[in-house]
Amino acid sequence: MAAPQIDQFTQALFGKVESVIIVCAILILVVGIPLYWLRLKAERGLIRVIRSSRNRRQIQKSAPDTNSFETAPHCPICNALMVKRLARRGSRSGSTFWGCSNYPKCRGTRAI
């Protein structure tokens, strides 16, 4: 008389275990895949944000470098800081040179 009871118990137990596994699988499918997809999307967005902020930082860094006050020489005439300029006229047209920041008041130049 004990054997059928044990069978029923094991059947019920396995039925429960099976249903739990099925519920878990459904949960993983329903919740896990969208979460994974969201994670992928979020990571891509983060990478984009990091890249754009890095680019912005590089632009901010490189922008003052062209007129860097540390490397810029002083004007031989008025001793003001000089600025890199592009020669548009004359024999040196197209080449860069140091021009006085007080231009056009001061026309001091230096070769780079």
Ligand SMILES: [Zn+2]
């Ligand atoms: Zn000058």
